[in-house]
Amino acid sequence: MELTLFIVKSVIILAVFTITLVVAMYSTLAERKVAGFMQDRPGPNRAGPFGIFQPLADAGKMFFKEDFIPAQANKWLFILGPSLAMLTACLTSAVIPFGNTLKIGGQEIAVQGVHSNIGILYVFGLVALGVYGVMIGGWASNNKFSLLGAIRAGSQNISYEIAMGLSIIAILMMTGSLSIREIIGQQHGGNWNIFYQPLGFILFLVCAFAECNRTPFDLPECETELVGGYHTEYSSMKLGFYLFAEYINIFVSSLMISALYFGGYNFPGMDWVYAQLTASLGDVTGHNVATLIGTAVFFAKALFFIFVFMWVRWTLPRFRYDQLMNLGWKSLIPLAILNILITGTGVLYLKPVFTAWFN
């Protein structure tokens, strides 16, 4: 049944895409709400109950603003910048497995856009590409502040990608696979990587903040020093795309954090839930419902990490640029290498000892 597969895959891809965009859209509202709550005020609450139509109002405002392109700017690259930022941000969620499998028409179909056995490489490749949007936009603006912001973004992302990649290597050593689905599968039964890789998790989290250009590492858009950073010259929906891409990146980072370290769609007692559901609803429906519950759990974890992103933003002040570079090169990278050594020791020497001891 190729047709069923095609239809179900299309629906899944569409759903993943829609959910990503909606989550990013409501992240803008959540950001302002969280900011408000942490500063003892209620945040936006005029557009609809609890301000739930605020993102629509913001989008409307963005669309109706003047779409300005500076006279000396490189017009095509100026347009390409935000488009590229948005494109790379949207592409990233394709390989993330949102749930186990769905049984439809006698087939087991994975809840995932594209089943790829090099999912992590794909995500990292696109995250690395994401800096091009910022670089091109900042350069094409023909404005020294934009260029400085873009250069900062470029050097910051490259510096922190190294530490991020090294912290992931420890996970790859443990699982022996680049497939995100495989990594999640190995965390089944409470075997979450956070318990084996606490240092790696902290490194990954810090690097994720830096990669998303979020406070305390939001130097590319540091308004006290650089006016608006790389998007100084941007207005209307082009600016909206940059901001939107940032929120999509946050969502994808949260998904990656929960997939790599917090078991993805695994949750405690899921085998018991699965057994109960298949017993009461039948093999097919029960399996599908259990998968959907897992997906919901995955999203809950990701939403929690989105909250952490905002929580940190409204708690910490910005780093100075030399502090940022010192932290990245002199602390995070050595720590990541240390983490690899420790993990290697654990995998090679301690694991056989422990397995022998437990058996």
Add this chain to the structure above:
Amino acid sequence: MQLTNRSKQVSNKEMTFGERIYLPAVVTGMAITLKHFFKKKVTIQYPEVKRYLGPVFRGRHILKRDEQGRERCTACGLCAVACPAEAISMVAEEREKGQEGLYREEKYAAVYEINMLRCIFCGLCEEACPKQAIYLRHDEFVPVFSERDQVVWGKDMLVENMNNQYKREAWTKEEAHALDQKRAAGEIVNVEPRAIP
């Protein structure tokens, strides 16, 4: 000199390891923000909920009437003279026979205008008025205006509506002062707000 008991001596000591790794400080900070996250919000939802601004607040102007509903203003022009922003202007007219029920004095203001863009709400007109005719309300603002013709308020906006009179606990400085002193002395005085100065 100690100004507060919360001041801390600045020191240049070497940071300890715990301070240098920065994470404990981050966690402490995040605990503080999370505490605030669940705190009661201090915002007053303004157009729906209005805060009481106190009996001495100077809001929009009102031209008082006396107990029989006659306008108290006699168009002497002292308010206009006292006004530092020169916001007040008026045209005086003589009271005709048969108008005794409308105007208290033999002379009255046929036109009385206050420019609300010029007014600085200092209350000097209120103090200058010998007839206790003009007051700044403590309970109402000048509403937001969007057109220029809404800026200059004439008698139609200023003169008191007898069906919805402006009431106050004290109408003169002396009265208010006496009330304050009684309250400061601990006697809880409940004065019924009244409409007649």
